Amino acid sequence: MRYVVTGGAGFIGSHIAEVLSNEHEVVVIDDLSTGHRENIQDFDVEFVEGSVTDLPLLREIFRGADGVFHQAAIASVPKSVDDPLATHTVNETGTLDVLLAARGAGVKKVVFASSSAVYGEEPTLPKHEGMLPAPVSPYAISKLTGEHYEAVFSKLFGLKTVALRYFNVFGPRQDPSSQYSGVISIFTDRVKAGEPITIHGDGGQTRDFVYVADVVRANLLAMERDVTGVFNIARGRQTDLNTLARGVMEAAGREVPVEYGPVRQGDVRHSLADISRAREVLGWAPEWSLVDGLVETIRWD
């Protein structure tokens, strides 16, 4: 098979490309705005530097492709607040470009990286796919729009599509360099360096963390199985930040000071997914515990 991974030099995209490359022909397209060449240097993929906003380029590289894993995005909520138009262009117009190019090239399926952000301020836990989305950021709007475009392209043109609503994904190659990077990438980076970690707020907030290898498997199943629609991808477990901080230190075998700062603006207090749809329809279940994932993330350099 020939697969295209947009955003394939990024965190999740590079893991998808790596696993695919064992058995398939893989083309990675990435504009390297947040991705890195080094993320894909150790395996056999064709790399094209370019953006999903370049429709002619997409049409060219989608030719002969069986499926597209669409991971490219401006993946930051705060960035979308600072510059909504940039997020709109890359995440919405870019997704429309991907769907247009996929349809034109006769691609069989597009699997799209959506986000738990679409649930927004909906307070009910756990979040399930039947809930009414309530986006509270341009980023969340952009992911929800991507899902809607997918559904409409399925209905109108018969292009098969799946949207995976990622919760808090973590693992090797997640970039810790920005203050908005995933908390686990920041904590593991600090603990390895012997530096203090900061918890925003009292540490009682919770997240549903899922290890990247499980997310890759969800993507592969979404592509291979005869399924369409929207699926939560998470572990279905709630972990508070205090427990997480202790877990990272235990996994690293190293203690660092824990500092407490003000609550981060716009943070949701609790997050937890209902993953029964992914279990029942996709045939997917998370296999990695938080502890095992942390050990693997810390081991990576």
Ligand code: UD2
């Ligand atoms: C996640 C997604 C985001 C979006 C959002 C939807 C990631 C990396 N981000 O944001 O893309 O889908 O969910 O709601 O998956 N924290 C600290 N100390 C730190 C860094 C973070 O205490 O040094 C806290 C932070 O205040 C928050 C929690 O850790 O309460 C998780 O933060 P995050 O940025 O990893 O992810 P989140 O859930 O805000």
